[in-house]
Amino acid sequence: MSRFHIGLIINPLAGLGGPAGLKGSDGVAEQALALGSEPKAALRTRTALDCLAELKDRVEFVTFPGSMGADLLGDMGFAHRVIGAIAQQTTAADTRNAVELLQDAGVALILFAGGDGTARDICAAVREGQPVLGIPAGVKIQSGVYAISPRAAGELTARLITGGLVRLASGEVRDIDESALREGRVTARWYGELSVPEEGGYVQQVKQGGVESEELVLGDLADWLQDSWEDDVRYVFGPGSTLHGLARNLGLETTLLGVDVIENGQLLASDVTEAQLYALVADHPARLLVTAIGGQGHIIGRGNQQISPRVLRAIGLEHLRVVATKRKLGTLQGRPLLVDSGDIALDDAFPDAVRVWAGYKEELLYPLSR
Template identity: 40%
Template sequence: MRIGFLINPIAGMGGRVGLKGTDGLADEAARLGAVPVAPGRAVEALRHLRDSLDDPAAIEWLTCAGTMGADVLRAAGFDAVRVVHATAAIPSRDDTVAAVEAFVAAGAGLVLFCGGDGTARDVASVVGEATPMLGIPAGVKMFSGVFGVTPAGTAEVVRDWLAGTLPLATVDVLDLDEERYRAGELAMRLSCRARTPFEPTRTQTAKALVVESSDAEVKAAIADYLGEEIAARPDTLFLLGPGSTVQAVAEALGLDKTLLGVDALLAGRLIGRDLDESAILALLARNPDARLIVSPIGAQGFVLGRGNLQISPEAIRRIGTGNIVVVATPAKLKRTAALRFDTGDAALDAELAGRGYLPVIVGYRRHRLTPVAG
């Protein structure tokens, strides 16, 4: 089997520094102290795949030179590596497109990539529905349906697909306007469709935008309940995660919260808006009694690890896994089979998943126990 593999080496860099994406902002992310995360995520997935295969040498890897592929494959222990594309000094979208064209020309039966939605869109622009594709999640946000839920989960999907036990599914590749996203507007459209190996517990669905006429009333009821909890804890730091559900709750409390940022609330007033990881950690150092209010991505179920990377594993541990407050409307939960965590820290993800179920606030003093995918 020939598999084409490429990595977007800058994918995900903007997450912890609060840039909400890295396209066109890699230099700014680096200036703010961001470090590459995609190579580590790719090595994790590839090592897991190698260790799970009876004969790793049965795969011939078609890849790019250097940091866009060959270096990572060899670091993961694969030897049958053929470079079919020489990358520019600073890799770009053109390299991604040219590499995938070379993979297809060389007979790749699958294109495995590591990146986010932008990389998925570029890969899909070449393969369409002709050659299957699958993504190792490494971007700031991943709303398309071509990604595994975690690097290890992606490896298991590849293993089972190679064994012939998984079908291919046709899924949506979503195109997000990053400029509008950074300005606080969630503007998505269907870019194209693609085929991907599908296993429901290890392959994510595309993000669903859930809007129902009753949602405003439900969010107001959730806000009433949380308002009472917040008023009763004037010395507790509340971190408010991104998303329309949490924003609606904050607005009902009279707070001007950012839609896609992480904001901080103490003693009934906002003390920080659109915080990056370092600012969150600084606040937690001064306010160790803290709660995190977040809402899952519709249909996908991700509570942490998609679109909120500034809430890092270190921040989560300081807050405490028992102090994560999950809120959602019943309409969103109806389309969300399970909650998921992909923080980049496998031990932390296992701790969060180990509870089995999490109570989700769905109304005024109303909770719904929702399963957590392991």
């Protein structure tokens, strides 16, 4: 099994201002150190990573030199790759640069330790849809992008690595004006939102006994898709009963075992060949919906060879979404989703975790292997 790649950013200055009574750490780190404050961010991160100790053979971190991550990971014995460079005392620019480089490296999740100032820096550089999760280590934690504790951050990350259901939610980034706070005024500001994992469960559309209703979920998914159709974009529906049922809820009669193309809410082409599909998406905006083979987990390369490597490249992996109910994911018993396109370089380009549409405006983040 390939390793799960996680980005790690530690703001070593986070939380320094708290013990010194400075109401925060922004711009006062040197003063806090002079007053005897000791860095705690690495210790808080260690608590989170302790939860991954038994998964060391399944995870590889991508991080930054020294106190931004490499020192701690080396000390704890985690496999890691060091990228970038930092100054002797880290800055907000270092954090923003780290986010850019980690995204370029294709990590499935960015773990970061800090406070609201760190969250602001993350928000300023993160791309839409990149999952992130904060390890609380700052003085102020107003933002809804942090786990409730370092241990909770570690447990949630472990759940993702082992194939537990992890939902993606939107978390607000907020920060208090520290200079105003030191003058006795509380002024908070909204800076944006980040995509944050949280524990997924059987929380909606259930029958008695907690058994998920496939029919109701497909109806919900159809409503969501209908609400979010993009004009003049071609939606490729892969084979399988899940997508066939989704289409029927949209009033469309697709083929059960074929690949169909929908545009502007209408069936554009039915049961297409690979050549026909490539001609339809090569020079036209497109989205790809596939499902997983229940109990096995393949999303590419089994029963949908019409979705070839050149088709995948034309559509773009960022435009792929897996559609699967929680019941279907449960049949995998924690095993990852699988791809086998026949093109090793393309398979390696897939992320370590993919977005799964599982209900109305409900996305899960689920691990993927090659």
